[in-house]
Amino acid sequence: MYANGVFDKLTQLTRLELDYNQLKSLPRGVFDKLTQLTRLDLEQNQLKSLPSGVFDKLTQLTRLELDYNQLKSLPRGVFDKLTQLTRLDLDQNQLKSLPRGVFDKLTKLTELEVSHNQLQSLPSGVFDELTQLAYLNLQQNKLQSLPNRVFDKLTKLTALVLRNNQLKSLPSGVFDKLTRLTHLNLRTNQLKSLPVPSLVTKLTILDLDQNQLKSLPSGVFDKLTQLTRLELDYNQLKSLPRGVFDKLTQLTRLDLEQNQLKSLPSGVFDKLTQLTRLELDYNQLKSLPRGVFDKLTKLTELWLYQNQLKSLPSGVFDKLTQLTRLELDYNQLKSLPSGVFDKLTQLTRLDLDQNQLKSLPSGVFDKLTQLTRLELDYNQLKSLPSGVFDKLTQLTRLDLDQNQLKSLPRGVFDKLTKLTELWLYQNQLGSSCPLSCQNLYELHCSDQELTYSQTAPTNYQGIALFPWD
Known part of the structure; x- marks a missing residue:
């Protein structure tokens, strides 16, 4: 004191x-x-x-x-x-x-x-004299509702943070006077619906994730033509209205993961020509409409894991020539269409683990010359096509564990000169399978009886880690 x-x-x-x-x-x-x-x-x-x-x-x-x-x-x-x-x-x-x-x-x-x-409530008119206010942060309170017109005088406000409250609904027009607002964060509330007039026109970032939205009104985003990021993840959306994103022509990121989507309307993403990241993981998608991603020519990341996909349409990724990351793990894929990845020449990471793949088409990875990580673990592969990895000269990590491989084609890893991590455990490989990898630093195969063509690994501690000199 x-x-x-x-x-x-x-x-x-x-x-x-x-x-x-x-x-x-x-x-x-x-x-x-x-x-x-x-x-x-x-x-x-x-x-x-x-x-x-x-x-x-x-x-x-x-x-x-x-x-x-x-x-x-x-x-x-x-x-x-x-x-x-x-x-x-x-x-x-x-x-x-x-x-x-x-x-x-x-x-x-x-x-x-x-x-x-x-804070459990806000007094009516509490912000009325703050006509110069540009940033207002009310997150992590206990607000259950907002007074009508509470923000009407904040005509210079550019960012409003209301996340982590207990809002169950929004008064009609509550944001309508915020003509300069660019960032609106409403995540982690209890919103069950969105009134169409309550959204403003200059928003660039709208965060609605972790609410209880079950549906989206038709036209709800039509006036948000400047939006670059829209987060709708962790809601309860079961479907998307046709054309719901059609006006969002500047959008670069769309998060829809952790919903209950069972299907996608044909053409739902067609107007999102600037999109670079699309997250659809943790839904219930059983199939993809043909051409659903065809207009997303700038997409660099596509997340489809934890769905129920049983097959992929032929050519489904052909227009995604800028894609660097593709997540298809934790689905129910039993096979891959021939040439399904041929146009993904910029891809650096491909996750196919936790599916039901029994075989790989010959040459399926031949065009992925920039790939550095390939996840094929937890499938049902019994064999590998000869030369299946020969074009993956930039690969540093390859996961093949938890399959049913009984043998490896001779020289299957010979072209992987940059490989540093190889996972093979929980297969059925015997000592008759020679292994040769020039720069391998970690070999995870503790339960296999492989023959190594290099100097024996040092510092072996009885775990699935073999550091090479």
Whole structure:
């Protein structure tokens, strides 16, 4: 604790940092002589309350940090004299409510942080005077609803964070006046529906994941023509309306994983010509419409794992010539169409593990000359075609464990000169299978009886790791 008058002679002070101490209280009038102060840092203390009028003389203050304390309430009018304030941080306190009019005099405020408190509601009009506000963070509170028109005066707001609350619905038009808003984060709430008029037109990032959305209204995103990122993952979507994404022509990332999608409408992604990442994993897709990805010529990552795909349409990936990562693991694929990967010449990672593949078409990987990682483990492969890996000269990791391989074609790994990790355990290979890999550093085959053509591995510890000199 500081004695009263400790700063009284520091009348020219412009910045005072008292953060990361153990202050439990502030003496009344402790800052009264600091009339030139522009920044005051009080975060990371143990303040439980603020004396009435404690900041009244700090009329030049532009930044006030009160985060990471134990404030349970704010005195009425505590910020009224801080008319030059541009940033106020109240994060990580224990505030359960905000006094009506608490921010009314902060007409120059551009950043307001009130996250990680215990707010259950917002007073009507609480932000009405914050006409310069650009950033508002209300995440990690206990808000169950929003007052009608609560954000109507925030016409300069560009980012609004409401994630990790308990919002079950949104008032119609609640965001309609936020004409400059570019980032809206509503993730981890309990939203079950989205009213179409509640979305604004200049958004570039919209985060709706981890809600309880069961459906999307037709046209819900039609006005969001500037959107570049849309996150709808971890909801309960069972289907997508036809044309739901048609207006999102600037979208570069679309997250739909962890829903209950059983099928995709034909042409659902056709207008997303700028998309670079598409996540469809952890759904219930049993098939893919022919040509469903044909317009996604800029796609670099496609996540389809943890679905129920039993087959792939011929040519399904042919237009994805920029793709670098393809995740098809944890499906029910029994076979691969001949040439299915032939156009993926930029691919660096291909995951096919945890399927039901019994064989591989000859030359199936021949065009994947940039591939560095190939996952084929947990399938039912009984044999490998001769030369199946010969073109994979950049491969560094190959997983073949948990298959039913009884033998390996002679020289099957000879062209893999950059291979450093090879996984072969839980197969049925015997000592008659010679193994030769020039740069292998890790060999995982502890239950196999292979013959090695190199110097015996060193530091063998009875586990599936063989470091080579």
